[in-house]
Amino acid sequence: MKKFNSLLFTFAAVVIGFTSCVDGNDKPVVPVDPETDDVLVNTNISSNTTWETGKTYVLGGRIAVTSGNTLTIQPGVIVKGEVGSGSNATALIIARGAKIDAQGTATSPIIFTTVADEIMPGEIASPNLEADLSGLWGGLIILGKAKASLAGDVTETQIEGIPPSDTNGLYGGSDDADNSGILKYVSIRHGGANIGEGNEINGLTLGAVGTGTVIENIEVIGNQDDGIEWFGGTVNVKNAIIWNAGDDGLDTDQAWAGTLDNFIVVAGGETDHCLEIDGPEGSYNAGHTLMNGSIIGNDVAELGDFRDGARGTFQNIYFFNFADPATTDGRGDLSLSGDKTLATFASGDLKFMNLEATLADGVTLATVFKNGTVASATAVAAGANTVGANKAAFANTWSWTSASGAISDLK
Numbered sequence: 001m002k003k004f005n006s007l008l009f010t011f012a013a014v015v016i017g018f019t020s021c022v023d024g025n026d027k028p029v030v031p032v033d034p035e036t037d038d039v040l041v042n043t044n045i046s047s048n049t050t051w052e053t054g055k056t057y058v059l060g061g062r063i064a065v066t067s068g069n070t071l072t073i074q075p076g077v078i079v080k081g082e083v084g085s086g087s088n089a090t091a092l093i094i095a096r097g098a099k100i101d102a103q104g105t106a107t108s109p110i111i112f113t114t115v116a117d118e119i120m121p122g123e124i125a126s127p128n129l130e131a132d133l134s135g136l137w138g139g140l141i142i143l144g145k146a147k148a149s150l151a152g153d154v155t156e157t158q159i160e161g162i163p164p165s166d167t168n169g170l171y172g173g174s175d176d177a178d179n180s181g182i183l184k185y186v187s188i189r190h191g192g193a194n195i196g197e198g199n200e201i202n203g204l205t206l207g208a209v210g211t212g213t214v215i216e217n218i219e220v221i222g223n224q225d226d227g228i229e230w231f232g233g234t235v236n237v238k239n240a241i242i243w244n245a246g247d248d249g250l251d252t253d254q255a256w257a258g259t260l261d262n263f264i265v266v267a268g269g270e271t272d273h274c275l276e277i278d279g280p281e282g283s284y285n286a287g288h289t290l291m292n293g294s295i296i297g298n299d300v301a302e303l304g305d306f307r308d309g310a311r312g313t314f315q316n317i318y319f320f321n322f323a324d325p326a327t328t329d330g331r332g333d334l335s336l337s338g339d340k341t342l343a344t345f346a347s348g349d350l351k352f353m354n355l356e357a358t359l360a361d362g363v364t365l366a367t368v369f370k371n372g373t374v375a376s377a378t379a380v381a382a383g384a385n386t387v388g389a390n391k392a393a394f395a396n397t398w399s400w401t402s403a404s405g406a407i408s409d410l411k
Contacts, residue, residue: 039055045065059080071098071099089138092139102182102184104185114191143168146174148171149255149280152282171207172207177210177211188219204220204227211235215237226247227240227249229248234257237259240263243266246268255280255285260291262291262292264296267297267301279311292317296321300323303333305335318356321409336372345373352373352377354376356378357378385411
């Protein structure tokens with residue numbers, strides 16, 4: 001597990017003042033303060049359900065919205081997951097055939113966080129937790145029926161982070177226009193609970209989600225695993241911001257075929273790759289597009305790693321504040337890993353266009369952009385970039401990352 005997790009589990013129990021127990025469905029249950037409007041959710045959602053503005057909903061376990069049903073979450077709602085790991089890790093799953101209608105607003109976002117967070121409806125920043133604390137609950141998982149390139153050319157499989165015994169964790173199919181609902185102005189914080197060795201839950205997991213789904217204005221903060229990870233599918237995402245991911249900022253797998261337009265990644269102290277791009281696992285091939293992004297590095301993170309025959313187009317992306325790869329054992333570079341990826345780059349199935357970077361003194365473009373990607377890169381002075389994200393989309397009325405000043409150096 002990442003740093004401090006065992007201490008944070010204890011801290012969360014003290015803050016909430018509860019004693020956990022287990023019901024007949026092996027789901028953790030905690031008392032909810034009777035003096036508040038907090039609502040405990042400890043069973044799967046098997047009918048159309050609305051979570052109302054002004055209330056806080058506490059996930060008492062791994063909760064699935066089952067096929068055929070819609071969960072509507074009104075603006076300003078706060079959803080808190082109990083602390084737990086392994087089989088008791090809390091998460092909200094939108095199963096195949098189910099929908100989520102979570103439409104926050106620029107002045108009233110929907111916030112997913114941990115029970116250790118004392119945030120109240122109407123607040124943006126946590127009053128008691130630092131933005132790099134992670135692993136205190138699971139995350140939000142949306143699963144659909146679109147295509148994914150899966151090992152063995154199977155058409156469906158179980159999403160990572162959910163035990164195989166829970167069939168609500170299946171994703172995949174052949175309906176690329178599948179509709180899993182709407183997410184707008186949603187902030188997901190302090191997640192990534194560990195359910196097994198090396199198996200954590202992403203902040204937002206998208207498994208074979210189709211183009212009928214709308215995802216815009218999404219923030220993931222302090223997640224122990226990746227910020228957002230796509231597993232196949234065709235869904236398009238617009239205006240995404242990741243801060244303090246414990247593994248990768250943005251991770252793509254299994255031939256995701258959508259577009260991410262306008263994004264910011266702010267590396268944290270444990271961020272591995274700001275971009276981790278993996279290739280197909282089966283015979284189905286498709287590429288995705290990442291465009292109009294700004295990536296703020298540090299002394300430990302890499303710009304990106306493209307692996308296993310990665311495909312796609314990466315354009316109009318600005319990188320700055322990364323370490324010198326020559327003095328940090330290769331940290332701070334963008335690289336293509338393995339013969340399969342070198343081949344997709346050579347064939348044009350993996351393309352880079354209009355990359356800009358502000359480099360530390362003495363660092364050259366060729367040191368940072370490896371394996372021929374330097375041909376698409378230009379060095380610019382700080383603040384002189386002509387590509388990158390439009391940070392106005394992340395106005396601090398809804399984004400804690402923006403309100404904190406973490407992106408104030410972006411023009």
